[in-house]
Amino acid sequence: MKLLIDKIKPFFEKVFGSLGLDSKEYEFLIQTPRDTNVCDVCIPCFSLAKIMKENPVKIAENIANEFNLLLQKEINVKALNGYVNFSSDSRWIAKKLLFENYSFFKESQKLKILIEHTSANPNGPFHVGRARNAILGDALVRLNRDLGNEVIAEYYVDDMGKQVGILSWALENISRKEVNDILEHNGIDNLNPIWKQKEDHVRVRWYQAANILRKEKPEIEDELAEIIRKSEEGDEKVLLQFNNAFQPILDGMLETLAKLGIKYDSFTNESKFIIDGSVNKIVKNLEKSDLYGEAENGAKFLELAEKGVSGKSTKFFFQRSDGSSLYATRDLAYHQWKWSQSEKLINVLGEDHRLQSKQVSVALNELNIKCPEVIFYAFIKLPEGKMSTRKGNVVFMDDLILEAEEIALKILSERKGELNKDEVFKIAKAVASSAIRFNILKVSPEKGFTFKWEDALSFDADSAPFIMYSHARSCSINKKVKSLELIEDNFDISEIDINDSTSRLLRTILRYEDAIEKSISENKPNHFCNYMLELSTSYNLFYRDSPIIKNGELNAFNYKVSEYSRKLIHRGCNALGIIPLESM
RNA sequence: GGGCGCAUAGUGUAGUGGAUAUCACGCUGGCCUUCUAAGCCGGCAACCGGGGUUCGAAUCCCCGUGUGCCCGCCA
Known part of the structure; x- marks a missing residue:
């Protein structure tokens, strides 16, 4: 307001x-x-x-x-x-909105923001739990853009170290037959034939098999240690080999996210900060800290006991005894680099990173580098427990999307309509992707929830299709007005009698700014989800009470209100990543 | 053992010091010859327990209970 x-x-x-x-x-x-x-x-x-x-x-x-x-x-x-x-007075609001082009966020300060989200290790397909990160992050990107901020959506690629090392080793050393045998013996499902062309689904099996094999043959560890060490030293040949191993997986993962409307502006490889020497500089600077300490074997750490970190270990290690760097050290260099790209940083992290993120913040303070804003989200569990890529106990996002599309198709087929096949297919895809996103976004990030198929696939009132449906209605009215070539009479706003539901709609429209700003300042897209449900509800009430076409004549005021709402719902949908269809 | 999240109708959720605690599912009763009924209207039902701070607490503090995450020279 x-x-x-x-x-x-x-x-x-x-x-x-x-x-x-x-x-x-x-x-x-x-x-x-x-x-x-x-x-x-x-x-x-x-x-x-x-x-x-x-x-x-x-x-x-x-x-x-x-x-x-x-x-x-x-x-x-x-x-x-x-x-x-x-x-x-409702007429006053109507005048400002409909005739004086009151525009949102005119006075808000616009910033250049880098939002790092997803950054999942490229070792297998997205499961629903990992996707919460991407969906939250992408919503923050969109919300910030809606306000007028300039946003870079960043994916930090783990292209070195243990996880990719295992994958790369597996692809070089285990045959397809061996992989299938190992996984079968260990009760991991066969590859779903639908995804046999999708490399994230194909290659993850090598990763899973290697992890099983490591337990049986400890001698593999030496081979692994060798290539991992080389990758951490920035060995070009090994890094290229790693890259060849994970890139097709990453492509597959990005294909999944693209189905949900999620895209990135920039990818940064972890190895960049080894190669350009910034990690070494970070190490040198950390050694000057008052918190600096060394283990007997020469490993380097910061002692964080006085900085509010407690537990079994209060030490934050940033260099191994062999002189190689750790993930956290590279993360520090990464943050330094990110600040060179923007005025504000936001990281989206799982709740398991809470401690690590705190350690990074303390270390950044020691280095006189500003800290990022961090948004943590709780995990999505399955009714039978935690999801784990390694154990194969997951719901793949690809499967969920497919299932959602099928349900949408079924609902569409039950309704009469003169839509052709292509349109129906397009609608089903849009409904599926929007509904999945919304069902995750509407819950406050710090609250954990249990994944249930019926909830994830719910298209009822508390869902994206509810919002999309309001939008489709407003489009339908607009089309009808256009096709009947109805004439918009001039009217004097001060003479208009505004009913309760129209008054409510106008006020809800005016709260758009507050809703976006609240969601952004708290990094909580669920606030804006709520607002969009309210906006749609308000439009539905207006639709019920305020005919736009009556007896073949156009009510110019109601039409203007409807059109304003249509455009705003469209805009709000984009800010959440919901696809605003014109008919459904 | 320690630290950090979370706890609101049967279920899921909103709410971060103020006015009658939000919305949805569920259960229940109504509304389609009228701009898309994936919609609209009515009814049922909740702040984990105990202390404290305050004129005022779901909200802040303390104790407890339950639940999740973390405490690697992994990422």
Whole structure:
């Protein structure tokens, strides 16, 4: 409700000045109420009671009276239960939105932001748990872009070290037949033939087989250690070999994410920071820290016991005894580099990285490098327990998407319609991808949840299709108006009678800015999900009560409101990665 | 053993010091000759337990309970 707050601020200064209060100090009191049906903006007077030594109900009444002397009739001010409640005239809102092109985020500061998300090790297909990262990250990218920020979506590629090393070794040393035999003996399902062309599904089997083989033949460890060591020294030949091993997997993973509308602007390889020497510089600088310590064998660490880290080990190791670097050290160099690209950093990490992220923050402080904002999300479990790529106990995102498309197709086939096959297929894909994203986004990131097929595939009221359906309706109306070539009569907004549901819709539209800003400032896309559900509900009520075409004639005001809503729902869908279809 | 998350109707969720605790599923009763019924309207039902701070606590603090994650010279 920025529009209204900006409107009343100058009067607020006068009123509070006349009460002998510093208006700047109390500006924060102007707020949007929890229950938006009560009023548009309010000032709770409870905290003033102590200073003014008076009953908050009385204070509210006095303040309301003062405002009423100053404000024109387009803002209604009333005192209620110790609150000063402001309600704007619906015609005034309509005028600002429909005729004066009030635009959102005009005064917001625009930033260059780098959002690093997903960054999953390229060793196998996405399962639903890992995908939460990508879906959250992509939503943050889109929300920030909606506000006008310039955003880089970053994927940090683990192209060295143990995991890729194992994969690379497996592809060179284990035959297809051996892989199949090993996995069969260990109860891992066969490759689903649907995915036999998709290298993430194919190659992960080598990774799984190698992990089983390592337990049986310890001598493999020596071979592994050798190539891993070389990769960490930046050996070009080994890194190229690693790259050839994981790149087809990464491509397969990105193909899956693309089905969900997720794309990246930039990929950065971990090895970059070994090769360019920045890791070495980080090590040198960390050695100067007061927290620096060395183990007996020469491994280097920071002692974090005094920095709020506790547990069995309080040491943060950044160099092994053999002189090689660790993931965390490279991460420090990576952060330094990221700051050279942007003014704000956001990382999306699983809750298992909480400690590691704290260690990185302390180390960054020691290096005089700013810390990123980090958003943590809890894991998605299966009813039978944790998901694990190695154990093959997962729901693949590719399978979930396929299943969702089939259900959408089934629903479409049950409904009468004159859509052709291509359109039906396109709609099913859009519904599936949007619904999956939304069902994950609508839950607050720090809350864990258990994956259930029926919830993930729910297309009911609390879902993306609900929002998409409102949009499709508004499109349908627009098409009808166009096809009937109805004429938009001129009208005087001050003469229009605005009903309750239209008034509610106009107010909901006005809260778009607040919803985006809240979601961004807290890095919680679920807030905006909620808002989009409210916007759609408001539109549905308006649709019920306010005919746009009646007896073959166009209601120009209702049409303008509908069109404004249509464009805003479209915009909001893009901000969440929901595909706003024109018909469904 | 220690640290860090989380706990709201039968189920899932919103809410980060204020007005009658949000929305959905569920159960239940209604609305399609009228701009897409994947919709709309009505009813049922909840703040883990105990202390504290405050004029006021689901929200902040302490203790407990349950649950998840972490405590590698892995990533």
